[in-house]
Amino acid sequence: SAVISQKPSRDICQRGTSLTIQCQVDSQVTMMFWYRQQPGQSLTLIATANQGSEATYESGFVIDKFPISRPNLTFSTLTVSNMSPEDSSIYLCSVDRTEETQYFGPGTRLLVL
Amino acid sequence: DAKTTQPPSMDCAEGRAANLPCNHSTISGNEYVYWYRQIHSQGPQYIIHGLKNNETNEMASLIITEDRKSSTLILPHATLRDTAVYYCIVRVYSGGGADGLTFGKGTHLIIQP
Numbered sequence: 001s002a003v004i005s006q007k008p009s010r011d012i013c014q015r016g017t018s019l020t021i022q023c024q025v026d027s028q029v030t031m032m033f034w035y036r037q038q039p040g041q042s043l044t045l046i047a048t049a050n051q052g053s054e055a056t057y058e059s060g061f062v063i064d065k066f067p068i069s070r071p072n073l074t075f076s077t078l079t080v081s082n083m084s085p086e087d088s089s090i091y092l093c094s095v096d097r098t099e100e101t102q103y104f105g106p107g108t109r110l111l112v113l
Numbered sequence: 114d115a116k117t118t119q120p121p122s123m124d125c126a127e128g129r130a131a132n133l134p135c136n137h138s139t140i141s142g143n144e145y146v147y148w149y150r151q152i153h154s155q156g157p158q159y160i161i162h163g164l165k166n167n168e169t170n171e172m173a174s175l176i177i178t179e180d181r182k183s184s185t186l187i188l189p190h191a192t193l194r195d196t197a198v199y200y201c202i203v204r205v206y207s208g209g210g211a212d213g214l215t216f217g218k219g220t221h222l223i224i225q226p
Contacts, residue, residue, distance in 0.1 A: 004156075033213045042200070043157065045213035058213075092156050094213075100145065102214060104156035 002026060002097040004105035012111045013083055020079045021108045023093035028073035030096065034066070037090040037107070046091075049076045083112045117201045122221040131188040133220050135201030138182045144205050146177060147214070148186045150197040150222075157200065157216075160186065196224045 003026035013019050023032065034046040047057045047068055055068040069077045080087050088111050094104040118136040125131040137146065145164050149157040161168055161175045163184075168175045174187040188195055200219040205212065 035213070037154075042216040042218055043214070045215070048213055090154060094156075100162065101147075101159055103159060106156045107154070109154075 002029070002095050002103040004093065004095060004103060006091075006093060006105040006108050008108060009106065010109040010111075012113065015084050015112055017083055018079055018081045019083065019110060020077050021091050021093075021110075023076045023078070023105055025074045025095050027097070030073070032070060032076045033094045033096075033102070034068065034076075034078045035092045035094065035104075037092065039088065043092065046078070080110065083110075085112045088112045116215075117203060117217050119199070119201050119217060119220045121218065122223065124223050124225055125188075125191050127193060127224050127226050128190055131191040131195065131222060131224070133186040133188075133199050133201075133222060134183065135186070136183045137201070137203050140181050140203050141205070144203045146175065146181075146184050147202040147204055148173070148175065149200045149202065149214075149216075150195075151200070151219075152194075152197040160199075191222075191224045193224050193226060195222065197222060 005024045007022045032049045035043045036046055037043045045058050046061045047055045049055045049068050049070040051070050051073050065081050067079045090107040090109050092104050092107045094102050096102050145162050147162040148160040151157045161173050163175045177184045198219040198221050200216050202214050
């Protein structure tokens with residue numbers, strides 16, 4: 001399995017500000033994914049980040065709100081921009097370590113006041 | 114990806130086998146069945162996956178019906194630490210790349226002492 005870390009593990013932010021979440025993997029991976037889990041809900045895929053190309057966003061998510069960087073094969077960032085209380089969620093990154101199995105990081109718990 | 118149907122919750126006595134059902138009646142021939150679990154807002158943990166044959170690993174067994182329209186995850190000797198939300202997911206594996214996962218609501222398994 002992959003070792004995946006996320007920073008920060010949790011944060012409390014004021015509305016209107018932005019937060020950048022980092023995801024670090026212990027080995028090189030092609031695909032990295034970002035998910036959101038709103039309170040009491042299941043996970044929803046935000047976007048797929050492939051190194052060397054722009055991220056691919058799912059319906060309902062836009063780059064201006066959730067810009068993603070993928071500078072190398074072990075690292076990615078997700079920024080939650082111009083936050084509102086509705087952005088309070090757990091944000092998770094995941095990777096396909098093998099071509100069949102996806103592993104998840106511990107998540108970043110975000111509370112927007 | 115095909116949708117899955119799972120019971121919203123189940124109870125199981127500690128030490129007994131926990132059998133979690135999943136229906137995926139519209140599954141395609143190239144879609145795998147994956148099981149993940151999420152323990153109290155941690156990142157989802159991969160359990161097992163399969164295409165058509167039954168699979169077993171150190172965590173669980175996966176039984177897929179011959180027509181592949183349903184499957185059962187078996188935790189052979191459930192412990193209190195197995196209390197979690199269990200997600201059954203079907204996913205296309207295209208060989209050259211991978212897509213994100215589509216999570217349903219899952220089954221909240223509660224292990225009773």
